[in-house]
Amino acid sequence: MDKIRFFIRQSWLLIVASLFFGVLLAVLNAQWEPRIKANEIAKFNRRALALVPDANSFEAIGSDITIDLGKGQKTQVQVKKALDADDKLVGWAFTVEGSGFADKIRLVLAVDTKFKKLKGYDVLFSNETPGFGDKIKKDFFKNQFHGAPVKEYTLTKIGDDKAIDDQIVAISGATVSSEAVVKTINTYLIQVQEGLRKQGLIGDGQ
């Protein structure tokens, strides 16, 4: 009994403070959580909207698609339908993630209704070298994917960066970053296509 009393006398302030801080955090979190969630969705929507201009809203499909990243690692992707003002399907959009030169890169990909052509990508998060790798955010590189057919892309050092095909011309001085973008897109694109086909959401492409 004495022990318990000693314990309480020593630590009552700590216990009271923990309770008080706990309640404070809980209240603030409850207050701000909807806003934080809305911010995350708004960020995705802003990028995706730039890629699919005629979309009005984005709606997640029923079940996530499992992607095999190789080396025994797997991840889940939430694919979203892009719907126009009359709720008609105008494309697909989803977030992909891969490792870049310095840190992870996270991209938004948008694909057309039939999943035949890429509508392009935008960078959600990257930490590439300023002046070199961060050119993956620039239009001249991004435009190579705009309208490109959905298949495995290959990276070349020289070629026509205006031509819209599966050949992607690397950014000079930033081969690793360009490669990271191509590799990340390759990993996800075909597997998401497969996944959507299995769910019967797009045609079998024959």
Added chain:
Amino acid sequence: MANNEGKTISAQNVLLAGLWRENPVLRLLLGMCPTLAVTAAVKPALTMGCSVIFVLICSNIVVSLMRNLLKPHLRILMFTLTIATFVTIADLFLKAFQPDMSEALGPYIPLIIVNCIIICRAEACASKNGLFISIVDAIGMGVGFTLTLCVLAAIRELLATGMIFEIPVLPTAGDSDGWFVPWAAMGMPVGAFVTLGLLLAGVNLITRKGRR
């Protein structure tokens, strides 16, 4: 060392101590991690500075209010708990109202918890002084920290991109009649270390001249 004498401490003195004489970054070399990590541009640096001011003021208030109730061996635990709570609040606030900044700063906002400035002020000032002096001290130290961060960030952002606060200042080469070639290295870790080193050297030079 105005705040250790305990007799009459003038608020003005405490405030000025934080700004220059005991400037946390330039003179005491405290809080180096955020100083180096978030100063690639002015905007994140300013956000970081404001978060630190907020946490510093709140933790100094709380510590000062309960300074007579603290048990010596549970002191540090209590400080840490207080600081961690206010840092979480700052983090939630940024996520809710400044999502872009929150993402740019990433883990460096929660890392304010282990920023030596805050625990050092709680220990050296707030646990010994009354509410008013603690608040003034927090403002002085916080503003001193923020100003230093902003100066460092302005130099780095200007040299790395030719812009300050995302407003173009120097005409970049590639534009019509631009001459400034962005100095990408300033945006990278090496720029942070070297700029801070030279800034400290400059401060040393000024104080040595002043003493003579």
Added chain:
Amino acid sequence: METLQVLLLAFVSIVIVNNLVFTKFLGICPYLGVSGRLDMAFGMGCAVTFVVTLAGTLTWMINNWVLAILHLEVMKYVCFILVIAGAVQLVEMYLRKFFPSLYDSFGIFLPLITTNCAILGLCLFIDLWSIKSLLETVVLSFGAGIGFTMAICIMAGIRENLELADVPVCLRGAPITLITAGLLTLAFMGFAGMIR
């Protein structure tokens, strides 16, 4: 075999490519403060390695097995720092009781470690990178400690020699250390992009 490859890559990446000191600016205070002598630096590095392995693993467990299930992510930072402080305290008591000689050699660094940003930083980065497996977390935490030790030892070695050099008066002390550190980060930047 594949798991081994993933773990090895994770280890090399955290020690060299994503070294906490050189690329994330974590643990700068002890890096600039303590690293005056090589043996001290090594002692500090060992203590940090020990605590960071423990803290990284524990915080991962708490984050994934307790907080995520109870949806209490908002308490993350408070829990992390309390776990670290607790771990440091435990290690200190354990060492004092069972390994007094070891306690004498790096006991003095232990209280400093609670406020070492490298430790909390690593816990936060593990959370940010959303590492899924416990084994990878252990390897990353241990690697972070080794990376820190390496950085602080390199710095100490340079500073021992710097004492003999003729440095301009106003650059003596912290400024020249910072500039040296800057050049070191430049060297380590050469490793970036090695792990894809």
